[in-house]
Amino acid sequence: MPALDPTAVRHLYVHVPFCPTICPYCDFHVLTRRAGLVERYLERVEEEAARLAGEYPVDLDTVYIGGGTPSFLRGAEVTALAGSIRRHLGWGRLENTLEINPGTVSPDRAGLWRDLGFDRASVGVQSLDDATLRFLGRQHDARQAREAVTTLVGQGFRVSGDLITAVPRQPLESDIRGLVDLGVGHVSAYTLTIEPGTEFARRGVTVEEDDERAGFERTEDMLTSLGFTRYEVSNYARPGQESRHNLAYWNNRTYLGLGPGAAGHYPGGSGPVLTTRRTNPHLHEWLAGEPGEVQPVDAEEYVTDALFMGLRLREGVDLADLTRRSGLEVRERYAEPMAANIRRGLLTLTGDQLCATPQGWWRLNQVVADFLEAEDPRRIDHFQA
Template identity: 85%
Template sequence: MTAPHPTVRHLYVHVPFCPSICPYCDFHVLTRRAGLVEQYLERVEDEAARLAGEYAVDLDTVYIGGGTPSFLRDAEITALAGSVRRHLGWGRLENTLEINPGTVSVDRAALWRDLGFDRASVGVQSLDDATLKFLGRQHDARQAREAVTTLVGTGFRVSGDLITAVSGQPLESDIRGLVDLGVGHVSAYTLTIEPGTEFARRGVTVEEDDERAGFEQTEALLGQLGFTRYEVSNYARPGQESRHNLAYWLGRTYLGLGPGAAGHYPAGRLPHTPHPTPHNLLTTRRTNPHLHDWLTGAAGEVQPIDAEEYVTDALFMGLRLRAGVNLADLTRRSGLDVRERYAGAIAANVRLGLLTLEGDHLRATPQGWWTLNRVVTDFLEA
């Protein structure tokens, strides 16, 4: 079987296991039970082999997320990394492991580095014990500081996650404290109450004023500390941007491995079928089923992407970036004249001060970032 082109250069691996489920979390996660991790690792091996046979793969980035990948025992994370390397290779540019502060030790950090991980995304969330308790985190502020310090000292490029808009949170102290620990990247997410979560069942709410204040305070303070906001929720020192996440925002194809993992695939053919896709489809998206169905080999949800959907997806993701979207490049990639097709939506949002258009570069303004869903809805309805 000939693997289709173009080459896929990015891989996301989902590890669904967590020591506990946070009250705000709506990801596909679960606590480990006897035998489940072993079954998961066997299935990862099989799925990695299948992906290697179906697609041309030459990886620039690998991102192992969850869940809590660092919750895997040493032999388990070694086996997982081995399956990826054996069938799909390893990222030339960046290999990220998501890490819970409570799982870090000097020896474990050294093992992760030896396995080839060079970037750590650490779920700090806050450096205030009261805030961490409210968020249901299992680590405390001391563990978070020690974890980041250990990872920086082991040679990782470290990104720290923060949650903002928590009532009573000392946000400035959280930000300054995280930066002082030596991180080169910060991901700052507003606390969002998702349906079905424990917070939703408890009636927890987030005030819009707190949300907006956190949004603005984070950008202002990190800017003073030498970080650039290169995406709505992400800040980096020069050269410390997440290369893997940039692939998502730039509309690149990537493999999704593991239960609940989503992938964006070349449209040479639909996954699990011998037939070519229709000529007007550019890519396909597939979302794997959750763990128990995935373990049986059940097929995931497949969504063929035509030119118009490709463009609206690219606008939704690309407008999250400070650099915005190059409309000429998007026209070339999609075969659709983007400026002509969406002239009305572009003009209307420029008039409202939500977008700017300079040459071929379409960008969201700060107000446009705040109302990005509304902006993209205009394109969907065009």
């Protein structure tokens, strides 16, 4: 086997913005489909994929198609999307994920997705309780969710199920046990968050911190007792079922972002710039070819990004590796905030491995703010915005 190119980008995120309906808690870039819009989207994907292939060395380990609701695409549409990716950028040698809404699953559609090369399904279950699903504004019911997961497991997918916690009157334990009993190997459990501008925010829906904390802790207790490992703040997996694509984010690796609103972390730069983060504009501007936001990343920002993401992981951050990648002597540069947070019981340092404690996970924003303040107090406002 030929040696892998050490400079190549190994991960690709593709954003599909179309959804059947907009959930009241959602603040992603999503919209309902209209005549001709998906066709224009697919044409633009083809163009952008070709451009990315010409600008960067690409040798993909993972592909992740998210949204939105990628599984909402019709058979010919998802086939065209996968074809554009393969023609210009290749396909992931380790993992290829499709985000799936339970209401879009049938045996024939699951078979098509499998034939196209997807081997991992991230299913937006959210709950297995009908009252909770109605509160969340989901269009599927518990029966559809169970049938969808069962179908995908039966088709041989590695299946991850999403759950939302801290929902009023949610039967959380029943949700968790029911999802595990369906055969998933991975669970992503996210606290209900009320973002500005969402329907829930306009209604005045709130989430109590005590409920958030209780859901946070009960989810870990149950899933670990059922054989899952909490390998990231919100993610649990059976051995070997971790999301390889998302691990690239948490380890601050480079990746391509394709589609409207998609973010990417790109290699290369000049002078003090190590990498570049780019975020594509929303659909209509993206269709018109308008450029997105570009943020050069210098060594200091690279380190704090790596700490913010890496401390979410159970294994934490290898400071020697981060020093090598950034060119900064991380232990010396950030000795004071590290020591302060170790004293508070929020971090541990064993050899070169810096990890957050369970209490540190709960207060991770404050931990990272301490590192930012040591670097440049002006960055705290940006971080908290």
